Amino acid sequence: MQHTSPQVPHPQAEQNARAYDRIAHCYDGVYTSVLTHAGNAVLARWIERHLGPVDEKELLDMGCGTGLLPEILRVHPDRYVGLDPSVGMLDRARGKFPHLRLVQAYQEDTGFEDASFDSVASLFGVFSYSPEPERVVAEIGRVLKPGGKYLVMALGSRFCRNPKMECCNRHGVTSVFTCWSKSKLKRMFSTLGPCKAFSFSFAPGSTMLHPLLTRTGLRLESALLGPVLGGLFRYQIVTGVRS
Numbered sequence: 664m665q666h667t668s669p670q671v672p673h674p675q676a677e678q679n680a681r682a683y684d685r686i687a688h689c690y691d692g693v694y695t696s697v698l699t700h701a702g703n704a705v706l707a708r709w710i711e712r713h714l715g716p717v718d719e720k721e722l723l724d725m726g727c728g729t730g731l732l733p734e735i736l737r738v739h740p741d742r743y744v745g746l747d748p749s750v751g752m753l754d755r756a757r758g759k760f761p762h763l764r765l766v767q768a769y770q771e772d773t774g775f776e777d778a779s780f781d782s783v784a785s786l787f788g789v790f791s792y793s794p795e796p797e798r799v800v801a802e803i804g805r806v807l808k809p810g811g812k813y814l815v816m817a818l819g820s821r822f823c824r825n826p827k828m829e830c831c832n833r834h835g836v837t838s839v840f841t842c843w844s845k846s847k848l849k850r851m852f853s854t855l856g857p858c859k860a861f862s863f864s865f866a867p868g869s870t871m872l873h874p875l876l877t878r879t880g881l882r883l884e885s886a887l888l889g890p891v892l893g894g895l896f897r898y899q900i901v902t903g904v905r906s
């Protein structure tokens with residue numbers, strides 16, 4: 664699909680991108696623990712449950728960063744596009760995935776034509792960095808084909824307690840994000856069509872319990888964990904279909 668270089672949508676979006684340039688060198692280094700990998704494995708399953716097999720779709724990875732999505736799921740080189748405004752983050756992703764299409768652009772104005780993608784994934788709080796969230800929702804709706812699906816992960820209200828944010832704090836990234844409640848996120852995305860929202864945590868309870876629960880035939884769902892680990896959720900996820 665065609666891509667035209669978009670304008671910088673908002674001065675704050677530009678500042679956020681430059682802040683990510685500054686932390687690109689240490690970004691991957693803070694996400695190496697066993698818990699992180701366990702959480703990513705859970706997330707990968709959720710992504711495919713909601714978007715379907717991602718290697719069969721035209722997929723836009725909004726705010727791809729250093730390339731987490733192609734690390735945790737197999738993507739098709741001709742059907743995957745990673746988008747990020749940070750050259751530093753993109754350079755890291757290019758080092759790992761030289762065969763993938765990675766473009767410098769913003770979630771507020773992606774530069775792609777209408778109805779270019781079957782799926783949009785936005786992982787780990789990219790949405791929270793937008794100073795114009797309504798514009799991002801509209802842009803997701805615009806680039807998705809009718810019936811296309813999205814999964815957007817926003818920072819939840821407990822996010823700031825994450826000790827892993829030290830690196831980001833030092834480089835001035837944390838002052839600019841918006842934390843979202845499940846209901847606010849759902850309200851926002853319901854403009855595109857039917858959607859649902861749920862919580863996702865990297866708390867030891869959820870990530871370590873998951874393999875255990877799976878082995879015993881139980882499924883780890885937010886419905887199950889919500890009441891138990893409500894205070895520990897760091898992220899809110901909204902998924903839906905573009906009408």
Ligand SMILES: C[S@@+](CC[C@H](N)C(=O)[O-])C[C@H]1O[C@@H](n2cnc3c(N)ncnc32)[C@H](O)[C@@H]1O
Pocket residue numbers: 676679680683725726727728729730731732746747748749752768769770771785786787788789792793
């Ligand atoms: C927390 S990182 C997540 C990266 C990746 N999705 C992951 O899960 O590892 C947030 C990413 O959002 C990107 N970002 C910040 N502002 C953005 C914007 N306006 N549009 C698209 N991406 C943006 C940053 O450059 C950074 O790569």
